[in-house]
Amino acid sequence: MVIMEVPSIDCAAFRNLLEAGALVLDCRSFFSFNSSHIPGSTNVRFSTIVRRRARGGLGLEHIVPNEEARCRLLSGQCRAVVFLDERSADFEQVKKDSTLMLAVAALRRDPCGASVFLLRDSVRNSGGRVFVHCQAGISRSATICLAYLMRTNRVKLDEAFEFVKQRRSIISLSLPPSLPWTTSQSGFEAFSSEFPELCTKPAAPQGLCLPLSSSCPPGSAESGCSSCGTPLYDQGGPVEILPFLYLGSAYHASRKDMLDTLGITALINVSANCPNHFEGHYQYKSIPVEDNHKADISSWFNEAIEFIDSVRNSGGRVFVHCQAGISRSATICLAYLMRTNRVKLDEAFEFVKQRRSIISPNFSFMGQLLQFESQVLAPSSCSAEVGSPALGSTGTVFNFPVSIPVCSSSSPLTFLHSPITTSPSC
Numbered sequence: 001m002v003i004m005e006v007p008s009i010d011c012a013a014f015r016n017l018l019e020a021g022a023l024v025l026d027c028r029s030f031f032s033f034n035s036s037h038i039p040g041s042t043n044v045r046f047s048t049i050v051r052r053r054a055r056g057g058l059g060l061e062h063i064v065p066n067e068e069a070r071c072r073l074l075s076g077q078c079r080a081v082v083f084l085d086e087r088s089a090d091f092e093q094v095k096k097d098s099t100l101m102l103a104v105a106a107l108r109r110d111p112c113g114a115s116v117f118l119l120r121d122s123v124r125n126s127g128g129r130v131f132v133h134c135q136a137g138i139s140r141s142a143t144i145c146l147a148y149l150m151r152t153n154r155v156k157l158d159e160a161f162e163f164v165k166q167r168r169s170i171i172s173l174s175l176p177p178s179l180p181w182t183t184s185q186s187g188f189e190a191f192s193s194e195f196p197e198l199c200t201k202p203a204a205p206q207g208l209c210l211p212l213s214s215s216c217p218p219g220s221a222e223s224g225c226s227s228c229g230t231p232l233y234d235q236g237g238p239v240e241i242l243p244f245l246y247l248g249s250a251y252h253a254s255r256k257d258m259l260d261t262l263g264i265t266a267l268i269n270v271s272a273n274c275p276n277h278f279e280g281h282y283q284y285k286s287i288p289v290e291d292n293h294k295a296d297i298s299s300w301f302n303e304a305i306e307f308i309d310s311v312r313n314s315g316g317r318v319f320v321h322c323q324a325g326i327s328r329s330a331t332i333c334l335a336y337l338m339r340t341n342r343v344k345l346d347e348a349f350e351f352v353k354q355r356r357s358i359i360s361p362n363f364s365f366m367g368q369l370l371q372f373e374s375q376v377l378a379p380s381s382c383s384a385e386v387g388s389p390a391l392g393s394t395g396t397v398f399n400f401p402v403s404i405p406v407c408s409s410s411s412p413l414t415f416l417h418s419p420i421t422t423s424p425s426c
Contacts, residue, residue, distance in 0.1 A: 006083070006091040006104060008120035011194045014082060017117070018198065022080040023073060025063065025107075027100040028188060030343045030351065032086060034242070036192060036200050042066060044103050045342060058106045073112045081107060084119040084187045091118050119187050142171040238262060238319055239355045244312045247333050247356055249325035250274040256281070265316030268304060270297075270328040274321070283311070291327045291362060298368040301335045308336055330359040334369055338376050345373045 009017070018024070024041035026033055033043040044063055064070040072078045085100045095101065100118075107116060134140035142164060149160040165171055192199045237258045238248035252258055253267060254277050266283035269276055276284045285307045289295045304320075311318045322328035330352060337348040345366075353359055361369065 006116050006118050008091060009082070009117045010120065011191045014117075014119050014191060015195055015198065017080045017082055020080065021078065022082050023064070023069060023078045023114070025081060025083050025103060026188070027083060027085040027098075027103060029086070030341050030347060032188070034351070037188075038191075038199055042069065043341075044099055046099055046102060058102055060106055060109075060112075063103045063106045073114060076113050078112075078114050080115045080117065081112075082117045082119055084191070086187060086189075119191060137168065138170055138172050142168070238264075238321075241333050241337070241352060241355055244317045245308060245333065245336065246317065246319045247325055247329055247352070247359075248319065248321050250321055250323050252325070253277065253319065253321045259319060262319070263317050264319045265314075266307070266311045266318045268307065268318060268320040268329070268332060270320065270322040270332055274323060283316075287328075287332070289328060291322070293362065293364040295364065296368070297328065297331055297365055298335075298372060300332070301339070301372060304332045305336050305339055309340075324358075325356065326358055327361045327365060330356070331361045331365045331369060334361070335372055338369070338373055342376060344377065345369050 018038070024038050025044050026037055026041045027044050028037075030043065030045060037043070042064060046058070046062070060070060060074075064073060069078075073081070083100055083104060085098075091104075104116060107114075132141045132144050145164055146157065146160045149155060149163065150157060153160075155163075161171075188199075237255075238246040238252045240262075241247050246262060246264065250271070253269070253274065256278055259267075259278075259282070264282065266285065267276070268285045268287060270287045270289060272288040272290060276286070285304070287297075287300045287304060289297050289300065308318050308320075320329045320332050333352055334345065334348045337343060337351060338345060341348075343351075349359075
């Protein structure tokens with residue numbers, strides 16, 4: 001049995017360790033990590049299946065997938081490892097089945113010789129004391145104290161309220177208890193607040209705001225145009241999914257000024273009809289699939305993922321497009337996120353939709369992505385490449401924004417209660 005004692009450090013100590021070359025393992029969610037993180041840190045995540053099958057026996061290769069960083073750690077070049085998550089102020093608060101606990105256990109099993117720490121908030125357990133006040137010390141300051149007690153002690157509001165009221169009887173909340181309130185910062189939140197220059201900045205979800213030409217009658221419902229006369233999917237510019245991966249429409253792919261402004265070096269054309277306008281200037285990858293229920297887009301997943309990674313590794317940026325940037329190209333981006341970040345389809349979908357709200361892969365593509373998900377999240381996929389799946393019937397309920405019919409090869413249409421937004425062919 002591995003006995004774990006992981007000391008907590010404050011933000012100032014963490015900064016000193018960073019400057020000394022500490023390895024940072026970020027156990028926050030995929031969304032949180034990609035919104036903002038410490039450059040050079042590794043996002044540690046395990047699927048539910050991996051967590052259940054591992055039973056605490058995960059190897060170091062799952063915790064530190066980067067071979068170079070792992071070799072530095074095992075060779076003793078890295079003297080400190082710092083874990084951080086969303087909300088744990090002390091290691092005693094960490095749940096036994098959490099990603100953080102599994103990661104620490106795996107690290108302790110390997111004799112790497114590095115000291116292990118947990119980043120906590122910058123005040124608690126540092127010997128200091130905090131005085132919280134407002135004008136009267138009745139409502140606002142009491143709310144902050146209640147929120148702190150609820151989070152750090154995991155108690156209900158009525159318990160925390162009674163505890164504080166016994167000490168200051170005049171407290172009185174002027175807001176309904178159902179309203180959200182600010183809680184004390186810990187982990188990455190505290191560090192990014194104190195040292196924002198050492199963290200990446202959240203990327204704006206909007207694309208470029210460049211002038212567009214009108215290509216359809218204003219307000220045309222058939223063409224999906226807005227009142228400005230430009231189709232919604234052509235408005236703005238390519239959106240950043242990741243720092244090296246962009247998504248948009250064929251119109252965006254025809255705008256060299258947009259591509260150059262974003263630093264695009266390669267394009268993936270996910271269509272059979274859209275031309276490659278600038279073959280002398282950019283590297284192109286063609287995926288000639290139609291946007292219909294017969295198309296097998298999953299057979300291109302491996303090729304597309306390898307292409308994106310090759311461009312990324314060379315320091316370039318990839319722009320993925322189809323006709324409208326709604327179905328086919330979005331499917332390729334989703335597959336890339338699922339494979340490389342080991343996330344479920346609904347997580348990847350929400351992540352991309354926050355950046356390009358009109359995405360809506362057709363039903364067949366969603367089915368192929370769901371089957372791809374089952375392979376990506378399988379335990380064996382953690383250490384081996386996942387093959388591209390062929391399209392098959394699925395009984396899985398889509399977990400996205402309207403009830404939709406899903407066709408199975410062996411059963412009539414069934415209506416699933418899940419929120420997928422339909423869209424015209426793209």
